Amino acid sequence: MNTSIGNSSAVLSMRRGAVLHINARTRTYLNSKSKFPFLLSLSFSTATPRAARATASMSYHKQLAAAKKAASVAARLCQKVQTALLQSDVQSKSDKSPVTVADYGSQAIVSLILEKELTSIPLSLVAEEDSGDLRKEESRETLHRITELVNDTFASDGTINISPVSEEDVLKAIDTGKSEGGPHGQHWVLDPIDGTKGFVRGQQYAIALALLDEGKVVLGVLACPNLPLSSIAKSDFSSSEDKVGCLFFAEVGGGTYMQSLDGSPPTKVHVSTNENLEEASFFESYEAAHSSHDLSSLIATKLGVKAPPVRIDSQAKYGALSRGDGSIYLRFPRRGYVEKIWDHAAGYIVVAEAGGVVNDAGGKPLDFSKGRYLDLDTGIVVTNQKLMPALLKAVQESISEKASSL
Numbered sequence: 587m588n589t590s591i592g593n594s595s596a597v598l599s600m601r602r603g604a605v606l607h608i609n610a611r612t613r614t615y616l617n618s619k620s621k622f623p624f625l626l627s628l629s630f631s632t633a634t635p636r637a638a639r640a641t642a643s644m645s646y647h648k649q650l651a652a653a654k655k656a657a658s659v660a661a662r663l664c665q666k667v668q669t670a671l672l673q674s675d676v677q678s679k680s681d682k683s684p685v686t687v688a689d690y691g692s693q694a695i696v697s698l699i700l701e702k703e704l705t706s707i708p709l710s711l712v713a714e715e716d717s718g719d720l721r722k723e724e725s726r727e728t729l730h731r732i733t734e735l736v737n738d739t740f741a742s743d744g745t746i747n748i749s750p751v752s753e754e755d756v757l758k759a760i761d762t763g764k765s766e767g768g769p770h771g772q773h774w775v776l777d778p779i780d781g782t783k784g785f786v787r788g789q790q791y792a793i794a795l796a797l798l799d800e801g802k803v804v805l806g807v808l809a810c811p812n813l814p815l816s817s818i819a820k821s822d823f824s825s826s827e828d829k830v831g832c833l834f835f836a837e838v839g840g841g842t843y844m845q846s847l848d849g850s851p852p853t854k855v856h857v858s859t860n861e862n863l864e865e866a867s868f869f870e871s872y873e874a875a876h877s878s879h880d881l882s883s884l885i886a887t888k889l890g891v892k893a894p895p896v897r898i899d900s901q902a903k904y905g906a907l908s909r910g911d912g913s914i915y916l917r918f919p920r921r922g923y924v925e926k927i928w929d930h931a932a933g934y935i936v937v938a939e940a941g942g943v944v945n946d947a948g949g950k951p952l953d954f955s956k957g958r959y960l961d962l963d964t965g966i967v968v969t970n971q972k973l974m975p976a977l978l979k980a981v982q983e984s985i986s987e988k989a990s991s992l
């Protein structure tokens with residue numbers, strides 16, 4: 587049995603390999619309570635060992651406060667859009683992935699807030715979206731709508747002191763995200779909506795923001811507007827009593843914290859201490875096109891994992907893992923797919939600072955210093971320190987078995 591958080595189906599199957607979709611009650615709940623399901627993540631990294639040592643003692647409190655504010659405000663825009671998601675809000679980028687006015691609006695908001703709050707060094711931002719399609723004649727209405735959304739979101743937040751922005755300001759703010767990142771200096775890394783497909787389906791998504799300093803991730807923020815505040819480990823996690831909207835944040839050396847998006851005091855979170863694979867449960871993408879469900883099923887069988895996979899969109903998986911909802915996150919994209927740093931930077935530090943380990947399938951740590959892409963072996967494997975050796979062994983055996991059976 588697999589568990590999916592979503593609102594599209596009322597199917598519950600007890601068979602391994604099948605998916606537990608949420609029921610009608612859950613759907614009503616999600617519709618009424620998770621009006622703004624976003625996950626926002628932000629991370630910052632550093633690159634060379636010497637520079638990394640130099641920055642290890644640095645504090646990023648000011649940047650973290652700005653990141654939390656930027657992600658939370660962007661999440662409000664996303665929530666507003668998801669509530670009223672219209673077919674006309676869904677555009678098609680050249681790679682055919684869905685992109686909504688909320689992706690653009692979220693990116694503009696994060697860029698504008700970081701610029702406003704952090705004036706000491708010029709903003710370098712590595713972000714997913716760019717303004718290319720928006721500058722086309724046929725996008726005039728869309729650009730107008732995004733600008734309105736950005737201004738309305740700022741106007742309804744008493745703590746933001748940003749004057750109304752023009753359409754050109756919005757295009758420029760989006761295009762600050764064109765930085766190439768790399769091993770030197772500080773670069774923000776933003777996925778304005780991670781899990782756009784989940785967002786469009788009315789399910790899980792995140793706003794993910796991180797900071798790199800000399801190639802290392804030094805802080806990360808994940809805003810997950812539709813993630814329940816209580817554990818999603820159990821298949822009944824989405825009871826109508828659950829409150830949703832989580833903000834995870836982590837700073838290098840400072841641990842990981844979670845608070846509600848509406849501002850409850852933060853609590854420190856830790857990954858699961860589970861050492862028993864039979865009792866482990868694992869997360870994976872909702873979309874089989876993003877990660878092989880067959881391979882993860884083979885690995886789970888080999889390890890003796892009994893629980894069904896929990897399938898949800900976005901870096902909400904890293905957030906849920908950081909608070910011990912499950913013990914393992916497996917991601918195996920199709921051959922040739924190149925992972926982007928904004929899909930993992932914030933989630934990486936949220937899990938690492940909660941005591942977890944994020945490796946590629948070959949057992950190497952992820953390297954965020956190579957520019958906009960991650961150069962990694964086969965896939966991404968996340969768990970606690972105790973389980974990682976056995977997990978990597980099963981992953982490598984399963985990959986070989988699958989390859990030899992082809």
Ligand SMILES: Nc1ncnc2c1ncn2[C@@H]1O[C@H](COP(=O)(O)O)[C@@H](OP(=O)(O)O)[C@H]1O
Nearest residue numbers: 779780781782783871873875876899900919923
């Ligand atoms: N074929 C593919 N394989 C792996 N990842 C893919 C993919 N196509 C898109 N993605 C990435 O998977 C992300 C979503 O991950 P998940 O499956 O965990 O929800 C997408 O982020 P966006 O939604 O920000 O575009 C996108 O970057």
Ligand SMILES: [Mg+2]
Nearest residue numbers: 683684714782
């Ligand atoms: Mg995308």
Ligand SMILES: [Mg+2]
Nearest residue numbers: 777780781929
């Ligand atoms: Mg993404």
Ligand SMILES: [Mg+2]
Nearest residue numbers: 714777779780
């Ligand atoms: Mg995205």
